Amino acid sequence: xxxxxxxxxxxxxxxxxxxxxxxxxxxxxxxxxxxxxxxxxxxxxxxxxxxxxxxxxxxxxxxxxxxxxxxxxxxxxxxxxxxxxxxxxxxxxxxxxxxxxxxxxxxxxxxxxxxxxxxxxxxxxxxxxxxxxxxxxxxxxxxxxxxxxxxxxxxxxxxxxxxxxxxxxxxxxxxxxxxxxxxxxxxxxxxxxxxxxxxxxxxxxxxxxxxxxxxxxxxxxxxxxxxxxxxxxxxxxxxxxxxxxxxxxxxxxxxxxxxxxxxxxxxxxxxxxxxxxxxxxxxxxxxxxxxxxxxxxxxxxxxxxxxxxxxxxxxxxxxxxxxxxxxxxxxxxxxxxxxxxxxxxxxxxxxxxxxxxxxxxxxxxxxxxxxxxxxxxxxxxxxxxxxxxxxxx
Amino acid sequence: xxxxxxxxxxxxxxxxxxxxxxxxxxxxxxxxxxxxxxxxxxxxxxxxxxxxxxxxxxxxxxxxxxxxxxxxxxxxxxxxxxxxxxxxxxxxxxxxxxxxxxxxxxxxxxxxxxxxxxxxxxxxxxxxxxxxxxxxxxxxxxxxxxxxxxxxxxxxxxxxxxxxxxxxxxxxxxxxxxxxxxxxxxxxxxxxxxxxxxxx
Numbered sequence: 001x002x003x004x005x006x007x008x009x010x011x012x013x014x015x016x017x018x019x020x021x022x023x024x025x026x027x028x029x030x031x032x033x034x035x036x037x038x039x040x041x042x043x044x045x046x047x048x049x050x051x052x053x054x055x056x057x058x059x060x061x062x063x064x065x066x067x068x069x070x071x072x073x074x075x076x077x078x079x080x081x082x083x084x085x086x087x088x089x090x091x092x093x094x095x096x097x098x099x100x101x102x103x104x105x106x107x108x109x110x111x112x113x114x115x116x117x118x119x120x121x122x123x124x125x126x127x128x129x130x131x132x133x134x135x136x137x138x139x140x141x142x143x144x145x146x147x148x149x150x151x152x153x154x155x156x157x158x159x160x161x162x163x164x165x166x167x168x169x170x171x172x173x174x175x176x177x178x179x180x181x182x183x184x185x186x187x188x189x190x191x192x193x194x195x196x197x198x199x200x201x202x203x204x205x206x207x208x209x210x211x212x213x214x215x216x217x218x219x220x221x222x223x224x225x226x227x228x229x230x231x232x233x234x235x236x237x238x239x240x241x242x243x244x245x246x247x248x249x250x251x252x253x254x255x256x257x258x259x260x261x262x263x264x265x266x267x268x269x270x271x272x273x274x275x276x277x278x279x280x281x282x283x284x285x286x287x288x289x290x291x292x293x294x295x296x297x298x299x300x301x302x303x304x305x306x307x308x309x310x311x312x313x314x315x316x317x318x319x320x321x322x323x324x325x326x327x328x329x330x331x332x333x334x335x336x337x338x339x340x341x342x343x344x345x346x347x348x349x350x351x352x353x354x355x356x357x358x359x360x361x362x363x364x365x366x367x368x369x370x371x372x373x374x375x376x377x378x379x380x381x382x383x384x385x386x387x388x389x390x391x392x393x
Numbered sequence: 394x395x396x397x398x399x400x401x402x403x404x405x406x407x408x409x410x411x412x413x414x415x416x417x418x419x420x421x422x423x424x425x426x427x428x429x430x431x432x433x434x435x436x437x438x439x440x441x442x443x444x445x446x447x448x449x450x451x452x453x454x455x456x457x458x459x460x461x462x463x464x465x466x467x468x469x470x471x472x473x474x475x476x477x478x479x480x481x482x483x484x485x486x487x488x489x490x491x492x493x494x495x496x497x498x499x500x501x502x503x504x505x506x507x508x509x510x511x512x513x514x515x516x517x518x519x520x521x522x523x524x525x526x527x528x529x530x531x532x533x534x535x536x537x538x539x540x541x542x543x544x545x546x547x548x549x550x551x552x553x554x555x556x557x558x559x560x561x562x563x564x565x566x567x568x569x570x571x572x573x574x575x576x577x578x579x580x581x582x583x584x585x586x587x588x589x590x591x592x593x
Contacts, residue, residue, distance in 0.1 A: 125473035152460070153469045175468040175573045177566075201573060238587075239476040239580035287438070287579055289445060290572075 036106045038140060038188030045084050049077040049094035050103030058102060063090045084109050086139075110139035112189035118181055118196035122203040123233045125174045125240065130158060130181050130196070131166035140187040150176030158183075174200055204291035206283045207231035209244060209264075212297040214279045216305040221273040224248070224304055227265035228281050231294065241286040245293065250275040251301065262286065271304045429534050430589050434582035436527045441575035443520045448568050451512070451561070461563050462498060464549040465570050466491035468577065476580050481588045482540035488578055489531050490543040495574065496524050497548040498567055502560075509560045517564075538589065 039045035049058045058077040062068050069088040071081050081088050086109060093104040114136030121129045128148065146158035146167040158167035158181065172179070179200055184193040209228040217223040226246055234242060244264070247256040250272045259266055271277055280296040427435070499521050506514050535542065551563065 150469045171472045171474055173469045173471070174473060175471050175577045177569045177573060201576065235473065237477055237584070239584045240473075241583070287441075288576055289442075 036108060036188070039081070039084055039088075039107060039109050040189060041084060041086070041109045041111060041139070043084060045081045045088070045107065045109070046074075047079040047081070047092050047094075047105055047107065048103070049079070058094045058096060059099075061093045061095070062088075064093070081107075108140060108188065110187070110189065111136050113138055113142060113185035113187055113192040115192060116183055116185060116194040118183060118194060120181065120196070120198050120200075120203055122200050122205060123207050123231075124235055125204070126171055126235060127233070128158075128169045128172045128179075128200060129166055130169075130183075131164070132183055132194070133165070134185075138187055138189075140189065142185050142187040145184045145186070147182050148172065149180055149182075151178045151180070155182065172200065176200075201288055202290050202292075204285055204288060206242065206285065206294045207233045208294045208297045209281045209283050210297075212279075212281050212300060214277075214300045214302040216302060217267070218305050220269075221304050221306060222269060222271050224268040224271050224277060224279065224302055225265055226268060226279055226281065228297065229264070231283065234283075242283045243286040245282050245284070246279065247281075247296075248277050248279045250277055273304055274306055276301055276303045428586070428589070429530070429537070430582055430586040433527070433530055433534060434579055434586075436523065436530060437575050437579040437582060440520065440523050440527060441572060441579065443516065443523060444568050444572045444575060447516050447520065448565070448572065450516070451564070461551050461566055462549075462570070464494065464546060465498065465567075466494055466574060468570070468573055471577055476577075476584050479581055479584050479588075481538060481585055482535075484581055484585060485531065485535050485538065485540040486543045488581060489528065489535060489540075490545045491574065491578075492524065492528050492531065493545040494548055495567075495571055496521070496528065497545075498550065499524065499571075501548070501550045502564055502567055505560055506564065509557050534589075 037045075037047060047060075049060075058073070059066070060068060060071075060073065060079045068079070069081055069085075070083065071079055073079055077094065079092065079094070089107055089109050091104060091106050094102045096102055114134065116132040117135055118130055118132045121131075123129070130146065130148070132144075144160045144162060144165070144167070146160050147155040148158045148169050149155045150173040153173065153176070156169060156172075158169045160167045167183075177199065179198050181196045181198065182193060183196075184191055208231060210231055212228040213226070215225050217225050226248075228244065230236065230242055234240065241262065244261050246259040246261065246266055246268075248268055248271070249256045257268075257270065259268065268277075268279075279300045279302060280298075282294045282296045284293045285291040499517070503514070503517050503521060506517060532542070534540075
């Protein structure tokens with residue numbers, strides 16, 4: 001017997017019986033939804049009972065239930081739903097008097113699209129991302145078509161991500177004064193086109209610097225080492241330099257100190273010894289001062305190096321810059337620049353004093369030579385006078 | 394002997410005097426001499442700064458799509474990718490031709506601004522001077538690398554501007570265009586810098 005039950009013939013018979021004995025309602029459920037009709041919320045919506053108008057009267061069901069929202073049925077069998085609200089949505093079916101399904105339709109209610117609120121982000125010169133928000137909640141699925149153009153030029157497609165409601169353009173014509181984005185939203189009740197105008201060079205805003213690292217410098221109780229990487233979305237090319245803004249303060253202080261630098265790393269040399277410091281870095285396009293600063297990198301906390309000994313604290317010796325090669329990289333750090341300037345001034349002054357001294361000595365020499373010559377002349381004159389006196393008249 | 398003394402003392406004195414400017418101008422810290430490409434990029438940046446100042450000082454909120462100037466250098470065909478593949482000679486020649494075209498436009502603007510006593514006039518004059526200086530520098534560089542000089546396009550300039558408003562709108566349009574041109578040109582000079590060193 002078990003062998004008989006598992007035979008292919010028996011299995012086929014069981015499958016056929018189970019298929020033929022399925023409730024007829026289930027068959028209707030899978031086949032009945034033949035289309036979707038859209039209607040405006042709050043308005044009267046008419047659902048026709050198919051194209052045939054011969055088999056009236058008809059019976060309407062909503063989701064297999066005879067309970068319907070506020071409605072009337074017209075003489076041709078159409079169902080008119082009055083002042084619809086969300087509860088009127090669902091699968092409508094109309095049957096003839098014998099219970100035979102004549103037509104079914106899915107009703108979705110909502111609003112036609114309204115204008116969109118569009119904004120664009122420009123994380124670098126090769127990418128523009130524009131996103132939008134509906135000004136009207138439509139409750140209906142929508143499709144979007146987006147295009148971008150520079151003033152007076154052709155429209156280029158902006159690739160839409162429908163779920164995130166944004167679109168991307170790669171390699172835009174960046175060096176054009178004004179760009180226009182055109183987004184057309186289409187749903188079952190209509191379509192609406194919104195235009196947005198932008199100056200890409202004013203929207204340029206890099207992503208924040210990455211891999212920001214702040215650490216103490218061993219042996220230096222007032223110094224901090226800060227390094228970072230350019231945002232990975234920024235092109236690594238000479239043509240796209242970035243400027244970085246570093247800010248730091250002792251935790252609890254209201255005032256930030258600042259450093260601007262073109263390169264990483266920098267050394268902070270005026271940290272408050274023994275205090276925890278907050279440090280952040282942000283970036284901006286170095287060329288275009290109309291562009292925007294990136295967001296700040298996450299706040300990092302660091303304490304400058306401290307002597308961990310129990311002996312009496314001693315006066316900290318002044319660190320020798322030559323012993324620490326990394327300090328030379330802090331190009332834009334103001335105190336270091338001042339040191340360089342002071343050294344230059346001293347050398348200049350020494351040279352100048354040497355020149356002055358040489359000039360004075362030469363002048364003295366010249367004056368001395370002239371004086372000697374004058375004395376020599378006077379002696380000669382005296383001698384000639386004596387000679388003249390001694391001459392017989 | 395007298396003659397000898399006279400001449401030697403004056404020679405010594407003049408030598409010292411001649412040395413004085415050399416000493417005073419000599420920098421104690423040896424500095425890297427800016428290359429010609431550095432000069433070009435610095436001058437472009439300077440021009441861009443002037444343009445931005447003019448735009449800020451005479452802000453004019455116009456959302457009208459600019460259309461007055463049809464003969465400005467075409468910027469819509471330049472993309473960021475192009476900057477990594479620039480060729481030295483054609484780019485220098487093109488930048489020179491573009492600058493000459495801008496020079497014509499700004500001289501025209503200067504002329505109409507004079508008629509309307511535009512307050513931006515002094516800065517505009519300064520800008521044109523700086524532009525001429527950049528053109529000269531660029532031309533010198535072109536001669537050095539033997540880049541050909543292109544025939545500049547004939548500018549098509551608007552006819553009479555009857556109202557102050559037209560002058561303002563025209564100056565805004567020109568300055569906006571020129572700012573972006575300088576942005577591109579500056580980046581182009583940065584990109585070309587290694588290529589110039591390779592040629593020279």
